[in-house]
Structures are given as C-alpha cells and as structure tokens.
Amino acid sequence: MIQKRLRGVGVALITPFRNYNIDYDALRRMVDYVIAGGVDFIVALGSTAETATLSLKERDEVLRFIVKHTADRVPIVVGMGSNDTHALVEQLGSFDLSG
Secondary structure (H helix, E strand, C coil): CCCCCCCCCEEECCCCEECCEECHHHHHHHHHHHHHCCCCEEEECCHHHCHHHCCHHHHHHHHHHHHHHHCCCCCEEECCCCCCHHHHHHHHHHCCCCC
C-alpha cells in the first residue's frame, strides 16, 4: 500500500556505464545530485534507464543500489515494462519490492 501520495517533481534516472559496465560511482553521484536539487521522488529503471538492455540480474542490482543509497530520503518509483508479457511477469516475481 502506498503510504504517501507522489506529487511534485520526479526524476527518471539513466543508467550510467563505463567500459560496458554499470558505473555505480556515477549512479551514486546522480542520486545525490537530484536529491540535493530538491526532487520529490526518483524513477528507477524507467525507459530512460536503458532498462531494455539490462539483464534481470543487472536490473535487480541497480534497483537494490538505488534503494540502499537513497536511504529513504525520497520515494522511489520502479519502472517495470517489457514487450514480452511473460518476461515482465517473471521480472515482477523476481524483484523484492518491499519497503
């Protein structure tokens, strides 16, 4: 259940890469930057996050990283979408969306 209504400004994060790998240092700086700038919520794994090119494992790792680093400073909206319904259902079942 959503405890708090989302309103205000939300920022859809990209997934930064360096040498073909997810750049977690850049992702950390980006999260801190948008929160310091006054964003009301973050959108993780939306279509701007190159989600379609990430494996399920990478998606899970990015989401866990963002949740941990955000540390309840702002709410997080998790983008879930696919052109493959079965893959999306599998993805939804594999993510820990508690908290």
